[in-house]
Amino acid sequence: xxxxxxxxxxxxxxxxxxxxxxxxxxxxxxxxxxxxxxxxxxxxxxxxxxxxxxxxxxxxxxxxxxxxxxxxxxxxxxxxxxxxxxxxxxxxxxxxxxxxxxxxxxxxxxxxxxxxxxxxxxxxxxxxxxxxxxxxxxxxxxxxxxxxxxxxxxxxxxxxxxxxxxxxxxxxxxxxxxxxxxxxxxxx
Amino acid sequence: xxxxxxxxxxxxxxxxxxxxxxxxxxxxxxxxxxxxxxxxxxxxxxxxxxxxxxxxxxxxxxxxxxxxxxxxxxxxxxxxxxxxxxxxxxxxxxxxxxxxxxxxxxxxxxxxxxxxxxxxxxxxxxxxxxxxxxxxxxxxxxxxxxxxxxxxxxxxxxxxxxxxxxxxxxxxxxxxxxxxxxxxxxxxxxxxxxxxxxxxxxxxxxxxxxx
Numbered sequence: 001x002x003x004x005x006x007x008x009x010x011x012x013x014x015x016x017x018x019x020x021x022x023x024x025x026x027x028x029x030x031x032x033x034x035x036x037x038x039x040x041x042x043x044x045x046x047x048x049x050x051x052x053x054x055x056x057x058x059x060x061x062x063x064x065x066x067x068x069x070x071x072x073x074x075x076x077x078x079x080x081x082x083x084x085x086x087x088x089x090x091x092x093x094x095x096x097x098x099x100x101x102x103x104x105x106x107x108x109x110x111x112x113x114x115x116x117x118x119x120x121x122x123x124x125x126x127x128x129x130x131x132x133x134x135x136x137x138x139x140x141x142x143x144x145x146x147x148x149x150x151x152x153x154x155x156x157x158x159x160x161x162x163x164x165x166x167x168x169x170x171x172x173x174x175x176x177x178x179x180x181x182x183x184x185x186x187x188x
Numbered sequence: 189x190x191x192x193x194x195x196x197x198x199x200x201x202x203x204x205x206x207x208x209x210x211x212x213x214x215x216x217x218x219x220x221x222x223x224x225x226x227x228x229x230x231x232x233x234x235x236x237x238x239x240x241x242x243x244x245x246x247x248x249x250x251x252x253x254x255x256x257x258x259x260x261x262x263x264x265x266x267x268x269x270x271x272x273x274x275x276x277x278x279x280x281x282x283x284x285x286x287x288x289x290x291x292x293x294x295x296x297x298x299x300x301x302x303x304x305x306x307x308x309x310x311x312x313x314x315x316x317x318x319x320x321x322x323x324x325x326x327x328x329x330x331x332x333x334x335x336x337x338x339x340x341x342x343x344x345x346x347x348x349x350x351x352x353x354x355x356x357x358x359x360x361x362x363x364x365x366x367x368x369x370x371x372x373x374x375x376x377x378x379x380x381x382x383x384x385x386x387x388x389x390x391x392x393x394x395x396x397x398x399x
Binding site: 025046048054055056057058059060061062063104136139140141142143144145146148149152153156161162163164165166167168169171172173175176177178 | 205221222223224225226227228229230252288290321322323324325326327328329330331332334335336338339341362363364365366367383392394395
């Protein structure tokens with residue numbers, strides 16, 4: 001009986017030893033990573049979609065939280081929602097524009113922006129502010145100037161009047177070039 | 189039974205220590221891109237600017253095409269520079285076959301020409317440049333043109349002491365240059381060190397027809 005009790009005691013001590021693995025270092029590590037990632041995520045105000053090669057610029061103005069349109073090789077997006085697909089050569093089909101091929105107003109984008117303006121106005125009214133009409137455009141490096149102007153002219157027709165081009169901060173040498181990691185997605 | 193108990197008694201501390209070292213190392217190697225923005229405006233009407241007391245409006249325009257840059261000062265375009273053909277753009281391309289479109293243009297000449305205009309007494313207070321491009325010019329070229337036009341630059345070593353931009357002698361000097369930091373007042377009325385602008389207000393015009 002004594003032997004059995006001693007054996008049980010030894011086993012209990014052995015089990016206690018096994019459970020005493022220190023997790024302090026792991027907890028420290030997890031805390032540091034969590035704080036670091038939370039800080040990084042909290043600073044980003046918008047998402048860069050995959051397949052969008054945002055050019056590099058020396059600009060230093062920080063972005064603000066506002067309406068964002070993405071123009072890349074595949075199409076035109078509002079946040080993550082695809083508004084329309086682009087044709088070969090990064091053009092909008094004349095069927096989607098007022099006035100056909102030579103038109104500057106993209107109809108599906110115009111309809112979406114009108115909805116967005118109404119939403120932004122009601123948010124502004126509820127919070128006692130005024131609708132400023134700010135729009136950020138995240139465009140692929142290869143986007144042609146005509147398409148950019150079409151997007152901006154469409155936005156002007158829906159009460160947006162201040163535009164910002166999103167770029168990746170870099171030096172003069174890299175200015176206008178592709179981002180280093182085109183498929184990198186900035187978390188929201 | 190005793191062997192089984194021994195096998196369960198793994199010591200994880202070295203693995204934990206290794207992970208603790210590896211994760212900070214990996215985090216240090218991750219590149220987080222910093223997103224910034226360039227503010228631009230676009231007039232609602234494409235009609236010409238209004239006359240100013242009978243005088244032609246004071247405007248500086250930069251036309252970008254696949255052939256190069258044409259600079260229009262007031263109502264007249266600057267003549268072709270260097271070996272550029274007469275009647276063509278003010279600054280023609282230097283590497284027409286370059287794969288990356290930004291490599292085709294002569295940014296050094298563009299910067300020096302714009303700075304030379306900015307340093308003339310009648311243009312010192314002018315902050316606005318109108319940029320118009322061919323339909324086919326890509327966004328990367330537009331961003332580079334805005335970077336060149338918006339800031340005055342000096343060699344890196346002179347960033348904190350220079351009070352105005354300097355002409356750049358070579359591509360490497362241009363690539364390494366930085367905007368001098370000068371005392372200024374920010375949007376909130378606070379005094380701060382800010383990058384010295386050249387033509388910081390960018391107005392985009394309707395595209396011209398591609399050649």
